[in-house]
Amino acid sequence: MFGLLKKRSHLIGVDLGNDCLKLAQLANGAEQAVLLAGQYVNRPADITAGTARWQRWAIDVMRQATANGHFKGKEVVAALPANEVFIDHIRWPKKFDGKIEDAIFAKIKQKLPFEPIQKNTLIKYIPTEQDNVIVLATERTAIDHHLAIYERAGLALKSIGVWPVALASCYAHFFGRRNTDLDAIVMLLDIQSDCTNMVISRHKNPLFACSVPLGAKQLKDEPLVGRLVMELTANRRQFLSIYKNAQIERLIFLSGLAVEPDVYRTIARQLEVQAQMGDCMAATQVDDPDQFGLDRRNGKASWALAFGLSLS
Numbered sequence: 001m002f003g004l005l006k007k008r009s010h011l012i013g014v015d016l017g018n019d020c021l022k023l024a025q026l027a028n029g030a031e032q033a034v035l036l037a038g039q040y041v042n043r044p045a046d047i048t049a050g051t052a053r054w055q056r057w058a059i060d061v062m063r064q065a066t067a068n069g070h071f072k073g074k075e076v077v078a079a080l081p082a083n084e085v086f087i088d089h090i091r092w093p094k095k096f097d098g099k100i101e102d103a104i105f106a107k108i109k110q111k112l113p114f115e116p117i118q119k120n121t122l123i124k125y126i127p128t129e130q131d132n133v134i135v136l137a138t139e140r141t142a143i144d145h146h147l148a149i150y151e152r153a154g155l156a157l158k159s160i161g162v163w164p165v166a167l168a169s170c171y172a173h174f175f176g177r178r179n180t181d182l183d184a185i186v187m188l189l190d191i192q193s194d195c196t197n198m199v200i201s202r203h204k205n206p207l208f209a210c211s212v213p214l215g216a217k218q219l220k221d222e223p224l225v226g227r228l229v230m231e232l233t234a235n236r237r238q239f240l241s242i243y244k245n246a247q248i249e250r251l252i253f254l255s256g257l258a259v260e261p262d263v264y265r266t267i268a269r270q271l272e273v274q275a276q277m278g279d280c281m282a283a284t285q286v287d288d289p290d291q292f293g294l295d296r297r298n299g300k301a302s303w304a305l306a307f308g309l310s311l312s
Helices: 052-067 100-108 140-152 163-174 222-242 261-271 304-311
Strands: 012-016 020-028 033-042 075-079 086-091 121-127 132-139 156-160 185-191 196-202 205-212 250-253 275-277
Touching (some): 012 304, 020 052, 020 304, 052 140, 100 132, 132 140, 132 205, 140 156, 163 185, 163 196, 250 261, 261 275
Parallel strands (some): 075 156, 185 250
Antiparallel strands (some): 086 132
């Protein structure tokens, strides 16, 4: 394990979303994880996500955050915004010549939301259970844009994390520590400002993942909460069709105070799954929250992805 002082800290986890930027660096304390440094900044209203101005804003925020001396080192693990990543679930190719990536690309190319040219597509895959595979794909141009952001911010990008793995790691580290959790299948929900990311995992191993383009900004309206539940129900049905005899035991809301408690209660009631709050910020030791400008009682940001990336 990593720790403070003479022990080495984790890398900096960077959750660069369309609407906000979160950086977090964890280490282990005597009894619980310690937040060494954290930074949360909303995107200015006059800047459009994905534009050159947005990139310059992200560069400036990262440069300033990591220059204040609270973060240790310049090495980061980052994730792309969910809307830039295509996700699919396939059976493991039984027969293929050459690289496995070639066989996977052949299975998903007709579904890709961008031009299906293999040399311009970056694929990551996660073998799961029952010969199934989670596939994540994005355009190389998107990767290049993000590489440029971190390079210009003066950071060393050690890896581009896979967000389903990061969320499952966050759950396993903070909320899946009992022996009975090791084999339990759980549904994890991370409600971001503009989307809701769902992972179904067996402890730290993702089995299924999807992203629904409805987030905290939209979930103030009851009809849109109902629409989110419909989307989640459809994806749960897809999961159950892929994994025979699987049973989801619990629903964990990893997004903490990102939305009002009534929204969580409505989602849990309509999904008819036993649910619990999984606020990773509340489960973390923060020696001086004012130092980072963090309000642990009233903060509306979900830290699950940034924490999971730091732990990865």
